[in-house]
Amino acid sequence: MSSTFKPARRRFLKASAVTGGGLVIGFVLPAAGRLAEAAAPFQPNAFLRVASSGRVTVVCGFSEMGQGVLTAIPMLVAEELDADWKKVSVQQAPAEKAYANPIFGIQATGGSTTVRASWEPMRRAGAAAREMLVAAAAAAWKVRPEECRTYKGVVIHRRRRVSYGALVARAARLPVPANPRLKESKDFRLLGQDLKRLDTPPKVDGSAKFGIDVSLRGMLTAVLARPPVLGGKALSYDASKTLAVPGVKNVVQTPHGVAVLADGYWPAKKGRDVLEIKWDKSPNAGLSSEAVSRTLTDATTQPGKVGRDDGDFDSAKPARTLDVIYEAPYLAHACMEPMNCTAWVKPGSVEIWAGTQAPGPTKAIVASVAGVDPQNVTVHTMYLGGGFGRRFAPDFTIDATTLSKLSGKPVKLIYSREDDMRAYYYRPASVTRFTAGLDAAGNPVSFRARVASPSIMEASGSMKLPPSGIDKFALEGIADLPYDIPNLRVEYSRQEPGVQVWFWRSVGHSQNIFFSESLIDEMAHAAGKDPLEYRLALLGKQPRYKGVLELVAQRAGWGTPLPAGLHRGIAVAKSFGSYVAEVAEVAVGDDGRVKVHRVVAAVDCGMTVNPEIVRRQIESAIAYGLTAALYGRISFKDGKVEQGNFDTYPVLRINEMPKVEVYIVPSDENPGGIGEPGLPALAPAVTGAIFAATGERIRKLPIDPDLLKKA
Helix, strand or coil: CCCCCCCCCCCCCEEEECCCCEECCCCCCCCCCCCCCCCCCHHHHHHHECCCCCCEEEEECCCCCCHHHHHHHHHHHHHHHCHHHEEEEEECCCCCCCCCCCCCCCCEEEEECCCHHHHHHHHHHHHHHHHHHHHHHHHHHCCCCCCEEEECCCCCCEEEEEEHHHHHHHHCCCCCCCCCCCCCHHHHCCCCCCCCCCCCCHHHHHCEHHHHCCCCCCCCEEECCCCCCCCCEEEEEEHHHHHHCCCCEEEEEECEEEEECCCCCHHHHHHHHEEEEEEECCCCHHHHHHHHHHHHHHHHCEEEEEEEEEEHHHHHCCCCEEEEEEEEEECCCCCCCCCCEEEEEEEEEEEEEEEECHCCCCCHHHHHHHHCCCCEEEEECCCCCCCCCCCCCCCHHHHHHHHHHHCHHHHHHEEHHHHHHCCEEEEEEEEEEEEEECCCHHHHHEEEEEEECCCHHHHHCCCCCCCCCHHHHHHCCCCCCCCCCEEEEEEEEEEECCCCCCCCCCCHHHHHHHHHHHHHHHHHHHHCCCCHHHHHHCCCCHHHHHHHHHHHHHCCHHHHHCCCCCCCEEEEEEEEEEEEEEEEEEEECCCCCCEEEEEEEEECCCCCCCCHHHHHHHHHHHHHHHHHHHCCCCCCCCCCCCCCCCCCCCCCCCCCCEEEEEEEECCCCCCCCCCCCCCCHHHHHHHHHHHHHCCCCCCCCCCCHHHHHHC
């Protein structure tokens, strides 16, 4: 979910209190009523606590799904606090309004927003605490605060030193600074360092708890039989064989299917295997991937709603025109930990345990399902075994809450891999028709893109299409094309084949950068020019685009000889405030199989919190994007999803993972996102290399080896 955010320098902290022998720098929390209100309308999303022992605890309102927020957020606070990193720990925040993501306005994690949203507020939280501790020490020493300095949890005045822990009682009585001074980047001691992640030790020793690890006394485990055809409903069921399975306790029909509740997952699954259900004939029984493709492609033959219109496309007089169609399929998220949620509906209250990207909305949704006041809903945000946007959806929390309400017991709902793959939350299928005009020298004079796809905005349930009818997610990566093209038009045609679509890692950029960057390659080839040089010539007003392209070309050795059989492709993208260019080195076998040997990435994400996290996220995005490019496809036949597990929806194997090199551009710009920007440029870099190797242009994903077989 892309957005822009410019943190204002506003007063956002007010008051403090001594609790539990420590200094609390706080925000409004219903669970901690003694904390004073924040004075400014910009409400921070986290708080810190300094204990009398000197330990600093940072409470993080964002969900940890492997991207490193439980380290990045404490680093932001600890930098300005001048804390001793060895004494910093982190806690997961409860679901409370105080922890709303400033970009979204709700407590949710996605869109590579965590550091972008927290860059200034969390540093100000640390800076305010530091100034209070310094003021407390200065008062005790009867000196001016300006004469003191701090270092690793200690206030220093000449030869005198006092630890933060010894100052908490005095500091707690002082007013919170309205506008604490932040460090200049040249003075950073922690930010920009490869510090070890705080969530690694509990993941290694097994103490980290994911949603699927939850166990409560008296808990039932549930599996849900869903309609085999999209949109179907259960007319009736025979549970006699199911109830005969040892351990099965009950069978319950819900709005989404028929659930089997048992004293463990295995009896619940075995019970569902023998459950006899009569399903209705869904109106989607005739749905097929071929029909979806035809619908989207046909839509691009007609004008759509205009999302960008520069110059006058209709009046342009190109010497040569390219008219090509690109297509991408529905994709599943395929998180390693399938969806699950434990819910306990009690009289007047609800408690749930879930790996969710949206604890704030979840609280409100669960309250509605259970019929209780939202203030009486407790959400325990567990570690997430992968998110990629999927855990923003509410289906697993709704069904778990429903089953607990109906059964009167705590219920853990678990999706099997097949349940997860067929749950109808997919990246949209999309088709784009390009018409690009070149002059006699091969320079672009006109460019039109007609995009046809479903609307994520409408599917989300929380957003509506604007009066223009333009879904911003459907056009991102094309409507913001950075190249100097005088006559450029981008159109959108909303098409709804009936499949639930959802946010998927890098959202519209994931397919649209493949489309648009591949077209730039085609234009360069038609002009007889090198793909890198062609791009650079069209990016005269885009220094950050040019910066990553030039760096990646240098590091990858663009233009230098490669071993026989290897070929290079290049692509660049901006998404979520960051710029990433990638070069892929690819070989194509006689059987058409594609092997990516090396990917070099250059990243300009502004100032970095932890460069090692940046590198890992780029590597992760490349693996995820390569999976999609080589294998990713959700297909329909007779209204049914054809994929079910990793045999029919393969993911990249370890022996297929290329060598990845990541180079970070030094920058003083505000941070961009990093969880998603490494993905969009991967597919066009790979297919560009395939064209260099075979002369075959890949315009439809996933890559079909049959097209590349040697005769």
